[in-house]
Amino acid sequence: MSVIELTINDRAVRGDIESRVHLGDFLRDTQNLTGTHLGCEHGVCGACTVLVDGEPVRSCITFAVACDQQKVRTIEGFDEDELMQRLRRAFSIHHGLQCGYCTPGMLITARDIARRFPDADEARIRLELSGNLCRCTGYMGIVAAIKAVLQELKENPIAAAPAARAIVSDATTAAPAFETFAATPAFASKAPVAVSNDQPAAQRKGWTAIDDSFVVPFAIDKVWAFMGDLPSVTSCLPGAELVEHDGESVKGRIAIKFGPMSANFAGAARLERDDAAHRAVMRGAGQDNISRSRANGDVTYALTSEGDTQTRVAVTLEYMLQGPLAQFSRSGLVKDFVRRMIADFGARITAQLSGGAAPEASASSAKFNAGSLVWSVVWGRIKRLFGKGD
Ligand code: FES
Numbered sequence: 001m002s003v004i005e006l007t008i009n010d011r012a013v014r015g016d017i018e019s020r021v022h023l024g025d026f027l028r029d030t031q032n033l034t035g036t037h038l039g040c041e042h043g044v045c046g047a048c049t050v051l052v053d054g055e056p057v058r059s060c061i062t063f064a065v066a067c068d069q070q071k072v073r074t075i076e077g078f079d080e081d082e083l084m085q086r087l088r089r090a091f092s093i094h095h096g097l098q099c100g101y102c103t104p105g106m107l108i109t110a111r112d113i114a115r116r117f118p119d120a121d122e123a124r125i126r127l128e129l130s131g132n133l134c135r136c137t138g139y140m141g142i143v144a145a146i147k148a149v150l151q152e153l154k155e156n157p158i159a160a161a162p163a164a165r166a167i168v169s170d171a172t173t174a175a176p177a178f179e180t181f182a183a184t185p186a187f188a189s190k191a192p193v194a195v196s197n198d199q200p201a202a203q204r205k206g207w208t209a210i211d212d213s214f215v216v217p218f219a220i221d222k223v224w225a226f227m228g229d230l231p232s233v234t235s236c237l238p239g240a241e242l243v244e245h246d247g248e249s250v251k252g253r254i255a256i257k258f259g260p261m262s263a264n265f266a267g268a269a270r271l272e273r274d275d276a277a278h279r280a281v282m283r284g285a286g287q288d289n290i291s292r293s294r295a296n297g298d299v300t301y302a303l304t305s306e307g308d309t310q311t312r313v314a315v316t317l318e319y320m321l322q323g324p325l326a327q328f329s330r331s332g333l334v335k336d337f338v339r340r341m342i343a344d345f346g347a348r349i350t351a352q353l354s355g356g357a358a359p360e361a362s363a364s365s366a367k368f369n370a371g372s373l374v375w376s377v378v379w380g381r382i383k384r385l386f387g388k389g390d
């Protein structure tokens with residue numbers, strides 16, 4: 001059993017939970033929030049979609065303990081939300097539901113689409129909805145309802161945009177009074193921990209941003225020169241393969257297997273370097289022919305000296321996925337996974353600059369099996385949950 005504290009629909013909750021219980025069962029069985037429906041319980045149908053820290057997640061493949069210190073919002077938590085009210089009305093008017101089983105997940109996804117893509121056309125709406133399955137209504141009415149709400153938002157915008165509204169008071173305010181959800185012993189007093197925010201203020205609409213950094217034990221000029229050598233840099237990216245390049249542009253592929261997903265992105269990128277500032281941006285775009293998903297991404301890296309012999313490399317990865325893989329792009333697990341990739345990238349750069357061993361995955365070993373990396377991410381999360389550290 002683990003003690004967790006979280007906020008559900010603006011209500012602070014604390015209690016014991018079995019580590020193996022997923023968020024969907026937790027919400028339904030201990031909170032009586034049965035508006036969250038469980039269909040496939042494999043992360044495929046989207047019926048169980050809820051918001052965790054403002055982002056849609058599939059509650060059937062999210063452990064409840066992983067939501068410790070986070071803010072969960074279920075379909076019952078949108079009664080005061082004007083955008084959701086409009087969507088509910090539109091779903092009724094346009095016959096966007098029949099049995100209603102998929103509807104809670106559809107509405108939460110529809111609201112996410114309306115917030116992120118106010119100018120979405122029908123093709124975009126269908127792409128973004130592709131992770132939510134409806135087995136009886138069909139999608140015509142659902143898509144028509146979302147289109148109608150987007151049009152209504154243009155003619156009659158919502159005064160206080162839901163995107164700007166805090167779901168609950170932040171960690172600087174007084175600790176909330178917790179409600180317990182199980183027969184538990186008295187809890188030790190424990191202040192809520194601030195939830196870290198991955199997204200910089202300047203984030204582009206619909207893009208996910210991840211910041212991280214690593215330190216390499218070499219002087220800044222040596223690291224900067226290395227980072228301008230595209231074949232060398234590519235060889236440090238697990239799963240990446242360089243097809244052709246000149247000094248500024250590159251064509252390549254990256255193959256990733258992540259749990260049930262396989263992707264093999266092929267694309268092109270352009271490198272913009274600022275030698276004086278030791279800062280560079282690689283802007284790229286590509287397509288995965290397996291899932292028909294498209295990706296746009298910018299990798300910005302900035303170098304700063306830490307003494308004469310060390311350099312910090314700050315990396316910001318901003319990306320947007322379109323198509324079936326978009327459903328996964330913003331999950332916490334994917335963010336952790338990307339952070340591990342960045343750390344791995346730093347280790348490989350250090351190895352290369354040391355002039356010793358070639359990196360484990362060379363440019364020619366195209367297939368990157370992320371299984372072990374995913375496992376290390378999951379294991380890292382489990383260890384954090386049980387307070388053992390990495
Ligand atoms: S029940 Fe969670 S995705 Fe189907």
Ligand code: FES
Pocket residue numbers: 096097098099100101102103133134135136137
């Ligand atoms: S309305 Fe029945 S599954 Fe969608």
